[in-house]
Amino acid sequence: MALHIYNSYTRKKEIFESITPGYVGMYVCGPTVSGESHLGHARPYISFDVVYRYLTYKKYKVRYVRNITDAGHFEEEGREAEDKVSKKAQIEKLEPMELVQKYTNLFHWAMKQFNCVEPSIEPTATGHIVEQIVMIEDIISKGYAYVVNGSVYFDVKKYAASHDYGKLSGRVIDELLDAGNREDVSRELDGQQEKRDAADFALWKAAPPEHIMRWKSPWGEGFPGWHIECSAMATKYLGSNFDIHGGGMDLLFPHHESEIAQSTICNHSAPVKYWMHNNMITINGRKMGKSYNNVIKLTEMFSGNHPLLTQAFHPMTVRFFILQSHYRSTLDFSSEALSASEKALKRLWDAYEVLKNLPVSNNASPNDAELDSKITNWLNEFEIFMDDDFGSPRVIANMFEIAPIINSLKDGLIPFDAISASTLQKMKDSFQVFLEDVFGLTNVNDQNNELLNPIMQLLLDIRKEAKSNKDFATSDKIRNQLTQLGILIKDDKEGNTTWGVA
């Protein structure tokens, strides 16, 4: 089965065929590093990390570009244009670039916690001012942008006359063009008066004197509009036409719509073959976002230091939580849901550890052909489900179908010759590939270390001895106190004991 991807642009699932066979160019809108990342930000980066990993698994050579937006944009309309980055910097008494660096570092730290693969290229907006200016000049020369008072605006009306502006986001162009005249649009965009039409968007903004972040341009000192950076950097590193552009659904309009317009004018063709958008993470049914005042920062997530959290959550728990739902569905956050994911992940990973240690026999044919083929089928579906627009929840469901079988094999409830050696080997391989390589999950309980292991073995030996002497006081003491320390003792049928961090 071939990989199918839901294309936001056509609103259909399409067979994925890369523009250049064997190669994939993927651009994902990265963070604005003027503040700390929150749980909502985790979704696209984890979702597209899995996309990247899966494409790699499918033998594509992927160039994965994810930008860092470190040039400030507007904060509030109806007031004087303010650079978000420089404003915050004054509050915190930091240099703008110092602030940007701080949050970039924090973002990178969080990505590492989530075990996200680093992008191939991570370009910054401030590092590509020249490219953006060149692109704006090109748009002006082609007649689709105009200069007013040192700012440059994209002429949406002119573009819409010959192009389908609004197709991606499902906007009706007449309404956009009409927006400035409508009563319900009471909030005035900055610079609205100097635009030819309300729907026009800024390519370059003249910087007021108090603006710290500013660059020289043919139109005076200023800073780039929000949308142009992605167009410029994507074009530079992936070309005029590339395969996948990803981001949150909230970026559909105006960001991605505008990107299409800009790039189409400059490159004479639509820039992106497959647009992918992840849905939002909500809290109590409401999107997590600054304006709603309901964000949980990632540092709070990992520390449990937030009123909505009953405990700290491991980054892998968050990652698993996100993978348990489809990337295009909204995902409602709650502490309970996270706790459920935590337990589920632990159960799954424990089974995986057991699986890794199961001995592979030379059993050529299964004694229980029905079970053997059921397992084979579940394993084969891993790839089938992922091929169907990255159906990670269904893959996980299949893994949970197999988990009890793994445990039963270990406990002898299912004899080893029930399944063939090749099937067992396939189980090991498939779990390893999908759990670790594709889903990017890692062991949560990797506190095991060289010193602790022999000490634990010593304690378990003493306990075993005590048990065989019916000295249950001693054996229970060891067990109970270890439990208090957060170490779980598991006895199996053969009298063997394993342990793990609870």
Place this chain on the structure above:
RNA sequence: GGUCCUUUGGCCGAGUGGCUUAGGCAAAGCUCUGCAAAAGCUUCUACAGCGGUUCGAAUCCGCUAGGGACCUCCA
């Protein structure tokens, strides 16, 4: 106001026109156990409401109700 999406069992969440209609968490019972835990087995089992299309719909269409997103910085 416009555009679009969504509504699944106690909770979270997959999913397909029909074949017993995932999975996880929680709960209950059982097996195992010195007692537990872990593990295994079993049970509980839904598709907002109303109408329509169909031999047959939770799955397609319409209406109603609830929820949400975007239209503004936003993942």
